[in-house]
Structure formats: C-alpha cells, structure tokens
Amino acid sequence: MTIEAILKDDIQKAIQKHFDVTVEDIILQPTKKEFEGFYTFVTFPLTKSIRKSPAEIGQIIGTELAEHSSVAEKFNVVQGFLNISLKDTTWLELFSDVFNDQDFGTFPSNGQSVMVEFSSPNTNKPLHLGHLRNNFLGDSLSKILKASGYDVVKTCLVNDRGIHICKSMLAYRELGNGETPESSGMKGDHLAGKYYVLFDKEYKTQIKELVEQGMPEEEATKKAPWILEAQKLLLLWENNDPETVALWHKMNGWVYEGFRQTYDKIGVGFDKTYYESNTYLLGKDIIEEGLSNNVFYKKPDNSVWIDLTAEGLDEKLVLRGDGTSVYITQDLGTTELKFSDFHNNRYLWVVGNEQDYHFKVLFAILKKLGRPYADGCYHISYGMVDLPSGKMKSREGTVVDADDLVEQMIQTAASRTQELGKIDDFDSAEAKQLYNQLALGALKYFLLKVDPKKRMLFNPEESIDFQGHTGPFIQYTYARIRSIIRKAEQSGIQPVIPPVSYVLHPAEKELIFALSQYPVRVQAAANEFAPSVISLYAFELAKVYNQFYAEVSIFSDPNPDSVKFRVALSGAVSETIQKALGLLGIEVPERM
RNA sequence: GGUCCGGUAGCUCAGCUGGAUAGAGCAGCUGCCUUCUAAGCAGCAGGUCAUGUGUUCGAAUCACAUCCGGAUCACCA
Numbered sequence: 099m100t101i102e103a104i105l106k107d108d109i110q111k112a113i114q115k116h117f118d119v120t121v122e123d124i125i126l127q128p129t130k131k132e133f134e135g136f137y138t139f140v141t142f143p144l145t146k147s148i149r150k151s152p153a154e155i156g157q158i159i160g161t162e163l164a165e166h167s168s169v170a171e172k173f174n175v176v177q178g179f180l181n182i183s184l185k186d187t188t189w190l191e192l193f194s195d196v197f198n199d200q201d202f203g204t205f206p207s208n209g210q211s212v213m214v215e216f217s218s219p220n221t222n223k224p225l226h227l228g229h230l231r232n233n234f235l236g237d238s239l240s241k242i243l244k245a246s247g248y249d250v251v252k253t254c255l256v257n258d259r260g261i262h263i264c265k266s267m268l269a270y271r272e273l274g275n276g277e278t279p280e281s282s283g284m285k286g287d288h289l290a291g292k293y294y295v296l297f298d299k300e301y302k303t304q305i306k307e308l309v310e311q312g313m314p315e316e317e318a319t320k321k322a323p324w325i326l327e328a329q330k331l332l333l334l335w336e337n338n339d340p341e342t343v344a345l346w347h348k349m350n351g352w353v354y355e356g357f358r359q360t361y362d363k364i365g366v367g368f369d370k371t372y373y374e375s376n377t378y379l380l381g382k383d384i385i386e387e388g389l390s391n392n393v394f395y396k397k398p399d400n401s402v403w404i405d406l407t408a409e410g411l412d413e414k415l416v417l418r419g420d421g422t423s424v425y426i427t428q429d430l431g432t433t434e435l436k437f438s439d440f441h442n443n444r445y446l447w448v449v450g451n452e453q454d455y456h457f458k459v460l461f462a463i464l465k466k467l468g469r470p471y472a473d474g475c476y477h478i479s480y481g482m483v484d485l486p487s488g489k490m491k492s493r494e495g496t497v498v499d500a501d502d503l504v505e506q507m508i509q510t511a512a513s514r515t516q517e518l519g520k521i522d523d524f525d526s527a528e529a530k531q532l533y534n535q536l537a538l539g540a541l542k543y544f545l546l547k548v549d550p551k552k553r554m555l556f557n558p559e560e561s562i563d564f565q566g567h568t569g570p571f572i573q574y575t576y577a578r579i580r581s582i583i584r585k586a587e588q589s590g591i592q593p594v595i596p597p598v599s600y601v602l603h604p605a606e607k608e609l610i611f612a613l614s615q616y617p618v619r620v621q622a623a624a625n626e627f628a629p630s631v632i633s634l635y636a637f638e639l640a641k642v643y644n645q646f647y648a649e650v651s652i653f654s655d656p657n658p659d660s661v662k663f664r665v666a667l668s669g670a671v672s673e674t675i676q677k678a679l680g681l682l683g684i685e686v687p688e689r690m
Numbered sequence: 691g692g693u694c695c696g697g698u699a700g701c702u703c704a705g706c707u708g709g710a711u712a713g714a715g716c717a718g719c720u721g722c723c724u725u726c727u728a729a730g731c732a733g734c735a736g737g738u739c740a741u742g743u744g745u746u747c748g749a750a751u752c753a754c755a756u757c758c759g760g761a762u763c764a765c766c767a
Contacts, residue, residue, distance in 0.1 A: 130710065140709055142747065152747090178747090179710060220767085260767070374767095401765065410693080411763095418765045425767050454694065455762050481695085482761085489760095520727065536729090548703065552696070553760070560701090560716090565729055567703080567715040574729050582726055634704065637714085648722095648731040668726095690729075 101192055101614070102126060102137070104169050105182065109139055112162035117148040117155075134174055135181030136611055142178040152178030186602050193610045194595050196670050203616040203677055208247035213440055214240045216448035217366065220257040221353040222266040223291035223492045225360055225500035227556060228450070228483045231545045234683060235480055236448040237366045238546055238629040241681045246624035251440055254368040255432065258350055259375040264331040266290050267345050268324060269297035279352050285359065285501065286352025291492070298493040300324055360501055364538060365683055370439070372432065378423060380431025384467065385417045393466045409462045411455075416463070429460050437471050444474035446627070451479040451551070478627050481553030483545075498558055507537035507562065514564055521689060535685045536570050542684050543569030547633040567637055569684055572675060575640035576686040579672035582652060586665045589653075593666030596659040603660075605646040609667055612642045616674050620681070629682055636678040643671050 099107075106124040113121055121144070129135040141155040148155055153175050160173035160180050171185040184192075196202050216236020219225060225233075236252070244250045270277075270293040279286045301324050308318035319325070334342040361367060385402055388394035394402050394416060402417035417427055436445060447457065457477035464472035482489065483498075490497040511533040515521060521529060544562045548554045564570040586593070615635065623631035652664040676686050 125707090127709085133710080138710085142709070145747075176710070257767070262767080399765095415765055420765085422765085424765065428767090450761095451695070452761055453767090456767090458694090479695090484760090514729075518727090518729070520729090544702095552703090555702070557702090563702095563716065563729095565716085568729085570729055571715090574727080578727055578730085585726065630704090634714095641714090644730060645732095647726080652726055654725070689727080 101169050101184065101188060105137060105163075105167070108163055108167040108170065109159060112159045112166075113144070113148075116158050116162065117144075117150075119144070119147045129181045133176060133179070133181050135183045136607070137182045137184075139180040139182065140178055141180055145178075156180035184607075186600065187598050189602050189607050189610050190595060190598065190600065192614050193667070193670070196610075196613045196616075196674075197593075197595060197666055203620050203674070204245050205247040205617070205620070207249065210247070210443045211249040211251065211440070212243055212444040212446060213251045213253055213436060213442045214243070214446045214448065215253045215255060215436075216240075217254045217368070218257060218449070219254075219357060220262060221287075221290065221350050222262050222294045224285070224287040224356060226490060226492065227498040227500065227503060228490060230364070230500050230503070230541070231480060231483050231554075232448055232450070233361075233364065233366045234542050234545050235478070235550055235629060237683050238542075238632070238681060239446070239448065239478065239627055241683065242620065242623045242629060242632065245620050245677075245681060248444075248624075251370060251442060252368045253370045253372060253436070255372045255374060255377070257374050259335065259346075259378060261328060261332050262294070263346070263350075264328045264335065265297040265301075265324075266294040267342075267349060268328050268331055269293040269300065270349060271345065273300075279355070285356040286354070287356030287360070288499075288501070290349050290353045290356075295493065295495055297324065297328070360504075363504055363534075364500075365685075372435070374428070377432045377435060378428050380435060381423060381427040381429070382417065382421075382431070384430045384434060385427060388416070388463075388467055391467070393463075404463055404466070406459060406462050411459055411462060414459050414463075425456065426460060426463070429456075430463065433460070433464065433471070433475070434469075437469075442471070442474070444476065445471060446476050446478050448478045448480065451481055451553075453477070454479050476627075478550065480550040483554055483556050486555065486557050486559075498556065504537060504541065507541050508533050510561055511536035511540070511564070511570075515690065524689075532687050532690060535687050536564065536573065536690065539569030539573050539679070539684045540564055541569075542682055543572070543633060546629045546682050547637075549630050550628055569679075570690075572636050572640040572679060573684070573686055574690060575643055576672055576675045576679075577688065577690045578647065579643070579668045579675075580688050582665065582668050583672065585653070591653075591665055592662060593669050594659075594662040595666060596663045600659055600663070603650055605649045606663070606667060608642050609646050609671060612639045613670055613674055616678065623681075632678050632681050636675060636682070639671065639675060639678065643668075643675075 106126060109124050110121060113119055124139070126137045126139055129138045139159070141152045141159070144155050145152055156175035156178065160175060160182070163170040163182060164172055169184055169188040170182050172183045174181050214236055217229070217233050219229060240250045240252050273296055274293065277289065279289050282289060284292070301322055304322035304324055305315065305318045308322060309315050313321070331342060335346060385394060389396065389402065394404050396402055399419040401415055401419040403413050403415055405413050407413065414426065415424060418424060433445065449457070454477065461472060461475050464475060485496070485498070487496065515532065515536070521532065524532065540562050547567065619631055619635040623629060650664065652668065653661060655661050679686055
C-alpha cells in the first residue's frame with residue numbers, strides 16, 4: 099500500500115468517524131509550494147453533506163490524522179484546504195522502497211503484448227526533422243510500454259514502392275549518368291532524394307510549358323511527359339520488368355544503407371520490418387470476404403465501397419474498379435498480416451495527425467468486419483513539426499534534414515564542451531561519445547518534451563539549447579551525481595538509510611517525494627501514450643536535485659548519518675534519472 | 691461548407707478527471723564559484739489563460755456561441 103493510499107484511507111475513516119459520511123473517492127493533490135505540507139485535501143465539496151464550514155471540517159480531519167494516522171504528522175488549514183505533512187519515519191520508509199528496489203518504476207508483466215509501428219519511411223528521400231519526431235516518439239513509447247508491463251514488438255513498414263519511388267527512378271535514369279553514392283560521395287538516401295527533387299523540378303517545367311502552349315493547368319499536370327513516363331515505370335515495375343526492378347533494387351539498396359547509418363546514429367531499431375513491396379497486394383481477400391458479408395458493396399463500375407455514414411464518416415472506396423488496391427486495402431491486409439504473425443493484444447500506429455481520418459476509417463472497417471483485434475487498434479496521432487516559414491516539403495527542398503541536424507548538434511555540443519574545458523583529459527573516442535550523447539540528448543529531449551498531439555515549431559535560426567529545460571541539463575545533473583558517487587566510493591562512504599530517529603532536511607523530503615513519483619509517471623505516460631510525461635518528470639527531478647545540491651553540503655556535514663544518507667539519496671536520483679532518460683532513448687554521461 | 695485538432699508571459703512550452711495569489715525554460719535585469727562539476731543556484735520583471743455567455747461555493751480547466759490558425763473530407767500514400 100502506498101503512502102498516498104494509506105493517507106486516503108485515514109481521511110476516509112476520519113470523515114466516517116466524525117461526520118458519519120462516506121466518501122468513496124478521496125482525492126489528494128500535491129500541496130502548493132507556498133504552503134507547508136506535501137498533500138492537500140480539499141474540504142469544500144464536503145460542506146454539502148456535512149453542515150460545517152470548510153475550515154472547520156479541515157480542522158477536525160486534520161486533528162484526527164495527527165493523532166491517529168500512521169503516516170501523517172501535522173497539518174494546517176487554509177480556508178478549505180487541509181495541508182498534511184508526513185512523519186520523518188514515513189519519509190524514510192518511502193525512500194527505502196525506492197532504494198531497495200532495483201526495478202523501481204518497472205512494472206511486472208501484465209500479460210499483454212503490443213505492436214508499435216513507427217518510422218515507416220519512404221525510400222525516395224532522406225529522413226527529415228518530422229521523421230525524427232516520429233522515430234523518437236515510437237522508440238520512446240515502446241520503451242515506456244515495456245516498462246509499464248507490456249511485451250512490445252517494434253515494427254516499421256517501409257514504403258518502398260509506388261509512384262513517388264518511380265519518380266526518383268525516372269529522374270535518375272534520365273539525368274543520373276551512372277552516379278552512385280561512391281562516385282558522388284553522397285549518402286545513398288540523399289542521392290535518391292536529389293533525384294526526387296530533380297524530378298519535381300523538371301515536371302513543373304513541363305507543366306509550365308504546356309500551360310504556356312494553352313493547356314489548362316489541371317490537364318497539364320496529368321499530361322506532362324514525365325508524369326506519364328513515371329506511371330509507365332510503375333506499371334513496368336508491377337509487371338516485374340527486369341530492367342526496372344534492377345534499377346529499383348539498386349536505388350533502394352543505396353537508400354537502405356543511408357537509412358541504416360541514420361538509424362544507427364540516432365539509436366533506433368526494429369524487431370520486424372515490413373516492406374510495402376511485399377504487402378501491397380494483400381487485403382484483396384478481405385475485400386472478397388467483406389463483399390460476401392455485405393459489409394462492402396459494388397458499384398456499377400466494379401469498384402468496391404463501404405458506407406460509414408452511420409459512423410459519422412463517409413462512403414469510402416476500398417478497391418478500384420480495375421481491381422487494384424488503394425491505401426486502405428493495403429492497410430487492411432497488412433494489419434491482418436501483423437496479427438497472424440504476432441497475435442498481439444494491441445496495435446499502435448505512430449503516424450502524423452494528417453492521417454487521423456484514414457485511421458478512423460481503417461478501424462471502423464476492421465470493427466465492421468468483426469476482426470478480434472479491432473478494439474486493440476489505436477492511432478498515436480502526433481502533430482507536425484513546422485518551420486517559421488510553414489510546413490516542411492520534401493519536394494520543394496524546404497526541409498530540415500535529419501543527418502544535417504544531428505551533425506550540427508554534435509558540432510554545437512563539441513564547441514560548447516570545449517569552451518567549458520571540463521573534459522580536457524578525455525581521449526578523442528571518449529570526447530566523441532560525449533558529444534554524441536549530448537547532441538542526441540538535446541535533440542531527443544527537444545522533440546519529446548512537447549505533448550505529442552500538439553504541433554510544434556522548430557526555428558533553424560535558433561539552435562537547440564543546452565541550458566535550462568533541456569536534455570543536457572538533466573544529463574549534467576546525472577554527471578554531477580556520478581562525481582559525488584565516485585568521491586564517496588573513494589572515501590569509503592557507504593550509502594545507508596539513517597536510523598528512525600533521523601530528522602530530515604526539507605530538501606531531502608522534496609527529493610524523496612520526487613523520487614516516489616516515478617512509477618506513477620511511468621504509468622501515466624503509458625496510459626496517455628505520451629513520452630512528454632516522462633520528459634517533464636526527468637526535468638523536475640533534476641531541478642529538485644540541483645536545488646538540494648545547492649542547499650545542503652553532502653560531505654562536510656558533521657552528522658555521519660546525513661553524509662551516508664545523502665550519498666544514498668544522490669545515488670537513487672542518478673539511477674532514476676538514468677531510467678527516465680532511458681525511456682526517452684537518451685544516454686547519460688559519467689562526466690561532462 | 692462538414693468533421694477533427696489547437697489558441698496560456700516577447701518566444702518555446704507545462705498546467706486541462708474544476709480548487710489556494712496561473713507555472714517552467716529561453717530572452718532581459720540583480721546577486722552567488724579558496725568547499726561535492728556555475729551546462730548550476732537564488733532573486734527581479736513579465737499574463738484581459740483568443741472573445742463572450744452559461745453551469746458552480748469555486749472555471750485556464752466543463753457546456754454553448756463567436757473569432758483566429760492548422761489538418762482532413764482523393765479511384766495519392
């Protein structure tokens with residue numbers, strides 16, 4: 099039973115005893131900084147059933163708690179707020195829960211498994227900042243769900259075929275002159291992206307020419323030579339034309355090597371990768387099934403539809419008249435495949451909020467088809483990363499490239515570290531590792547501290563901070579503590595919980611309180627699918643520690659119990675920071 | 691136009707299962723390194739919580755309306 103639960107129980111009993119009123123759900127909130135106490139119980143709602151003033155009720159409950167509660171020590175009442183302080187022995191018990199449990203904040207298996215699909219890149223261009231948000235969210239969520247008791251399967255569905263891939267293939271065929279990543283010195287994904295942009299440039303020129311010749315723009319976009327050629331290439335690919343398939347293999351191979359490097363660098367990986375070229379034909383048997391069940395219906399042109407107007411959606415096409423798939427057909431098939439491969443209890447998709455509607459439709463169809471996994475499906479919809487100039491567009495080259503950004507962050511981390519001159523004794527490998535940790539710490543934290551649902555702004559003119567509410571601030575706190583732990587080890591000081599007679603310093607209580615919150619936050623983050631909950635927690639914990647650090651002296655305190663206790667506290671904080679940042683995919687440095 | 695999401699300090703964001711004088715960080719201004727890492731700490735200043743009405747003992751939080759921004763409503767993915 100947690101302290102909070104005991105306190106709630108005591109309050110419930112006190113109300114029962116003094117007023118003969120039963121309150122089933124006692125709500126406690128953390129006491130505001132400017133008042134004394136750690137938990138606050140609001141008594142306003144009780145005035146209806148108990149005909150006394152809020153303050154009087156608070157006084158009576160408080161008195162009862164102070165006399166009989168096993169955890170509460172004293173109280174004060176401000177209007178309808180009963181602020182409760184805990185006994186020192188209670189604080190020490192709370193801390194020993196943290197201190198003695200190596201897995202504090204990691205929940206035992208809940209017997210459920212979940213698949214998290216994220217990243218899902220297109221093989222016609224390199225990753226950009228928006229993909230980084232997706233990757234970091236997916237990776238972090240997977241870790242958070244695992245810590246909260248789920249068995250997690252991370253998957254990636256690579257969008258490796260389609261008209262957009264053919265566009266870069268075509269531009270390469272026409273303009274490439276046999277260029278390769280080796281000959282150009284470009285990373286393969288960047289090379290493919292270059293031709294994707296070149297396609298768009300030429301395509302636009304062609305449209306412009308046709309329009310100048312008097313063709314309406316709408317028609318021109320459909321009749322420009324290169325778009326027709328790209329469509330032809332797609333047909334050739336679908337018919338397994340050896341030359342086309344060879345080019346496709348070659349270019350995708352370059353892209354995969356490029357992606358591999360980027361994934362390695364940012365520390366993201368998958369348990370299972372699906373390729374759309376293998377799955378794009380799936381789903382047609384489900385269409386047949388739906389037709390025979392009358393879930394779907396056919397129009398005169400042979401196209402297949404579903405009517406979702408009763409669900410508040412529209413009529414949706416699920417199969418073209420010529421029998422070819424659309425996006426939703428493939429997703430139906432792929433989801434079925436995932437289920438037959440893994441039989442998970444839940445399926446999550448980390449995909450931008452521009453696809454909210456698509457997923458509503460997908461889930462509604464799955465439900466109508468009576469799929470057993472339909473209720474476990476959930477779209478983790480996140481907001482776009484916008485630039486001050488607006489939306490990023492790959493075709494127009496207005497993107498913040500992932501590789502460039504990471505490289506730039508590493509440079510900033512290096513120069514900042516060198517300015518401070520604290521690691522002059524590091525060899526180059528150690529220094530490089532630190533710069534990487536700091537760069538990714540800053541970047542990941544920047545993208546994960548914001549509520550995933552909200553769109554966020556990135557201003558390339560202002561580099562991402564290393565001070566204040568940032569990843570490096572938290573990493574710094576960790577490094578500071580490690581320094582203390584090393585000193586304690588050298589001096590032979592053991593981390594020990596003090597005897598029950600120990601009188602705690604207020605800063606110590608604050609730290610224990612912050613530590614005790616960790617499991618609650620892990621659970622909340624998992625329930626809300628929000629790594630930002632962990633981000634904010636890690637920052638709060640680091641802040642409380644830095645206050646503690648500035649306020650008390652660890653080694654020069656005359657009381658040996660204090661010294662040992664503070665070393666123990668520091669150790670627990672460092673471990674909790676490491677765990678919390680770990681859930682965000684952020685590493686911690688021993689020194690910085 | 692329909693649907694969905696958002697609008698909190700100059701900037702970036704917390705807070706949103708209703709509770710105390712609305713919180714951080716950045717930027718600005720003051721202090722604090724002969725003692726455990728100053729990538730830190732303490733403080734000052736900065737707010738019609740988009741607007742209006744309602745519900746309530748109490749509203750940034752809930753409801754309704756309005757304004758502004760974004761997404762989406764493709765036989766694209």
